[in-house]
Amino acid sequence: MPELFIGLMSGTSLDAIDATLVAIENDQCQSIASLSHPLPAELKQQLQTLTLPGDNEIERMAEAEPLFASESATAVHNLLEKSGYKPDQIKAIGSHGQTIRHRPEKGYTLQIGDPSLIAELTGITVVGDFRRRDVAAGGQGAPLVPAFHKAVFHQGDEDRVIVNIGGMANLTLLSADSSIPVTGFDTGPGNILMDYWTQQHLGQPFDNNGDWAAKTSADEALLKQFLTESYFQQATPKSTGRELFNPDWLSGQLNNFSHLSANTVAATLCKLTAVSIATHIKQYSPDSKAVYICGGGARNANLMELLRQELSHCKVQSTSFLGIDPDWVEAIAFAWLASRTLGRLTSNLPEVTGAKGLRMLGAIYPA
Ligand SMILES: Nc1ncnc2c1ncn2[C@@H]1O[C@H](COP(=O)(O)OP(=O)(O)O)[C@@H](O)[C@H]1O
Ligand SMILES: [Mg+2]
Numbered sequence: 001m002p003e004l005f006i007g008l009m010s011g012t013s014l015d016a017i018d019a020t021l022v023a024i025e026n027d028q029c030q031s032i033a034s035l036s037h038p039l040p041a042e043l044k045q046q047l048q049t050l051t052l053p054g055d056n057e058i059e060r061m062a063e064a065e066p067l068f069a070s071e072s073a074t075a076v077h078n079l080l081e082k083s084g085y086k087p088d089q090i091k092a093i094g095s096h097g098q099t100i101r102h103r104p105e106k107g108y109t110l111q112i113g114d115p116s117l118i119a120e121l122t123g124i125t126v127v128g129d130f131r132r133r134d135v136a137a138g139g140q141g142a143p144l145v146p147a148f149h150k151a152v153f154h155q156g157d158e159d160r161v162i163v164n165i166g167g168m169a170n171l172t173l174l175s176a177d178s179s180i181p182v183t184g185f186d187t188g189p190g191n192i193l194m195d196y197w198t199q200q201h202l203g204q205p206f207d208n209n210g211d212w213a214a215k216t217s218a219d220e221a222l223l224k225q226f227l228t229e230s231y232f233q234q235a236t237p238k239s240t241g242r243e244l245f246n247p248d249w250l251s252g253q254l255n256n257f258s259h260l261s262a263n264t265v266a267a268t269l270c271k272l273t274a275v276s277i278a279t280h281i282k283q284y285s286p287d288s289k290a291v292y293i294c295g296g297g298a299r300n301a302n303l304m305e306l307l308r309q310e311l312s313h314c315k316v317q318s319t320s321f322l323g324i325d326p327d328w329v330e331a332i333a334f335a336w337l338a339s340r341t342l343g344r345l346t347s348n349l350p351e352v353t354g355a356k357g358l359r360m361l362g363a364i365y366p367a
Pocket of ligand 1: 010016330
């Protein structure tokens with residue numbers, strides 16, 4: 001009999017809490033219903049400010065945390081209402097929480113979202129705090145989704161690359177030969193810089209479909225400048241976040257490029273995301289021919305087109321070709337991670353995160 005789990009995910013984009021109800025049996029996942037619960041603008045602002053050092057952080061964090069937990073619980077309530085299930089039918093919620101600081105090189109990563117309060121407000125067991133155990137074991141604590149990708153997307157007759165384009169972009173290399181270890185890491189910015197630039201210049205949270213960026217061409221000199229960032233050359237394992245790729249990073253990069261139009265910068269940022277993903281794929285998996293995209297970036301037609309140009313030797317498609325809607329892959333992954341924790345099973349991949357060994361991730365907050 002499959003068991004029901006709910007996965008909650010809100011990534012670096014800070015756009016919404018993605019919630020999905022998943023039936024899980026023998027590690028295989030069937031999504032039953034999903035929704036995206038937008039974060040209120042004020043909370044988004046509070047959380048965004050917490051991603052960088054500032055004054056009075058403990059108090060500001062303590063104020064934001066229950067707000068985020070309440071929004072998480074509302075997302076769960078809405079999902080149950082939509083799907084017609086009751087809390088006591090749900091085995092557990094896997095809640096990622098919101099990352100407000102990620103510095104694995106200094107030994108910490110911090111996701112807030114008070115799982116105790118979510119358990120209290122929903123009456124459902126919550127599994128949270130997935131990343132810190134991996135960091136404690138010397139790992140990056142990220143990306144955590146490759147183990148899930150391996151469980152649901154591995155196929156013995158095709159080398160596959162799964163690319164998640166959220167605020168940051170991360171990829172998983174799944175060799176057809178299952179004796180070859182899975183590789184996974186963050187390639188750099190996904191949507192985050194494009195979102196910031198679009199907000200600044202169009203007053204919109206993102207460049208819908210990539211239409212604005214598609215109006216003009218990238219500036220090759222600026223692209224070259226972006227690519228001097230040492231993160232792109234850094235050896236794996238590696239992970240990144242708003243600590244590096246943020247408005248300050250971008251304004252430093254643009255110092256000598258004030259002559260470019262905002263539109264040209266937008267086009268170049270989109271190309272940066274495509275080129276940095278493609279370069280990593282060519283370097284780490286030169287023989288892969290099948291690339292599957294998930295995350296909000298899959299909705300950016302211009303970005304998808306640039307990826308197809310940069311990876312002309314590959315078939316670049318969305319994960320819907322593998323039977324999972326690209327919008328919900330990450331949320332389903334956190335439902336799966338919760339099922340692993342309740343089953344007392346490990347769910348990091350040391351070869352991906354650099355941890356000393358396999359670890360059971362997360363903490364359980366009983367209903
Ligand atoms: N229709 C669209 N056109 C272009 N970009 C989109 C569209 N829908 C979503 N996105 C992008 O996807 C991002 C959200 O992706 P998501 O996978 O939720 O990221 P995260 O995991 O960081 O929250 C948005 O901030 C936006 O940049
Ligand atoms: Mg999101």
